[in-house]
Amino acid sequence: MTEVDDSHEFGSEDVTETKLRLLEEYIQAFATALRGKFPRIWYIDAFAGTGSRTIRIGATDANMFGEAKEETVDRKRGSARIALDVQPHFDRLIFMEQRKKHYDALMELRQQHPQRDIFVLQGDANDIIQSQLHLADWRGTRAVIFLDPYGMNVDWKTLECIAATGAIDVWYLFSLSGLFRQAARNISGIDQHKRAAITRMLGTSEWESELYQREEVFTDLFGTESKHERQRIADVAGLERYVTRRLRTIFPMVLEPFALPPVRRPQIFSLYFALSNKDPKAIGLAKKIAGHILNSGKPSHSRSR
Ligand SMILES: C[S@@+](CC[C@H](N)C(=O)[O-])C[C@H]1O[C@@H](n2cnc3c(N)ncnc32)[C@H](O)[C@@H]1O
Structure with missing residues (x-):
């Protein structure tokens, strides 16, 4: 055998x-x-x-305390x-x-x-x-x-x-x-593949609104609208x-x-x-x-x- x-x-x-x-x-x-x-x-x-x-227990060189192993x-x-x-x-x-x-x-x-x-x-x-x-x-x-x-x-x-x-x-x-690696700090760093992996693991797409800032539109003095990049608000804990x-x-x-x-x-x-x-x-x-x-x-x- x-x-x-x-x-x-x-x-x-x-x-x-x-x-x-x-x-x-x-x-x-x-x-x-x-x-x-x-x-x-x-x-x-x-x-x-x-x-x-x-x-595996790594090899050690000889030193003043003992022989090489x-x-x-x-x-x-x-x-x-x-x-x-x-x-x-x-x-x-x-x-x-x-x-x-x-x-x-x-x-x-x-x-x-x-x-x-x-x-x-x-x-x-x-x-x-x-x-x-x-x-x-x-x-x-x-x-x-x-x-x-x-x-x-x-x-x-x-x-x-x-x-x-x-x-x-x-x-x-x-x-x-x-999860920490897939849930990139900036939401733009999460591609389709990562998004699908997180959703498959957590069973909902709601993690996006739970773990990231809401989308906010800012208007400057001249009336120009801009969006801030949404960032993850949850740390590891x-x-x-x-x-x-x-x-x-x-x-x-x-x-x-x-x-x-x-x-x-x-x-x-x-x-x-x-x-x-x-x-x-x-x-x-x-x-x-x-x-x-x-x-x-x-x-x-x-x-x-
Ligand atoms: C961390 S090891 C498990 C070690 C095991 N609990 C032990 O104490 O010996 C993970 C194992 O899952 C297997 N594996 C990976 N993806 C799998 C899947 N989708 N279904 C079943 N086994 C899978 C890997 O081949 C690997 O043998």
Whole structure:
């Protein structure tokens, strides 16, 4: 059998380590709390990667403190393997992946666990979720979905489909730096392509009036009319607040996002936890568990007491 290459380098170490730690803590608590209460508990990884992550530790020259070191390559678990290891086990794991090489690595992972119920789907996660999620019987099922794209790849319609199940808890790594880049300071800097990408991600074109100055016409002393260039009025924090407001229009509960990286600035991602279940008891439990995990994961100076 030819060996499948599951090497996959992504993200900076502090971002990747933190997001996967928070995810693991939650899915572990989720499986423990819901086991036996629902006939089926599932884990869905929409941007699953390979199941592994590769960390390169750079070579160092000799210095007065030590000898030269060669580059080393370390292999750690990615989100798919982390979910497989959760005890008690998820009844089903669904991995979606667009890239063939990554899909092959996930298929290999599946073969290594013949006793587990694992679905590996190749394709655009947006298409798969939008066309298939409603086919499941969500009445006896509770699930966690992890949305961990490289950039702005999650369509609003995909989030609406997830919210419509009323049964899925969501961890969504939102690319705040991606939005910041697309939402240029001057509105004239936003071409058709960028405009469409922002609208696809936020599910409305109203972001233009929410995030940018209104169009104003000025008349000078001689009666000549001129327009000022419309500029973005929202800074990074304002963009994040707007995203949170948007998510709260479709999910019954969205916690304040976790800033990543956790200590360094600028902020690159907002890690969101959202709940699609409207039941007050489910909201209370998820708020308690996810709220605690997010709060204790913060650097000590920014924790709420
Ligand atoms: C940041 S990596 C995911 C890492 C993974 N969560 C882990 O911890 O190992 C993003 C993955 O999404 C895949 N991807 C990108 N666009 C996609 C899409 N539209 N649908 C499904 N997968 C996609 C990429 O090939 C890549 O493997």
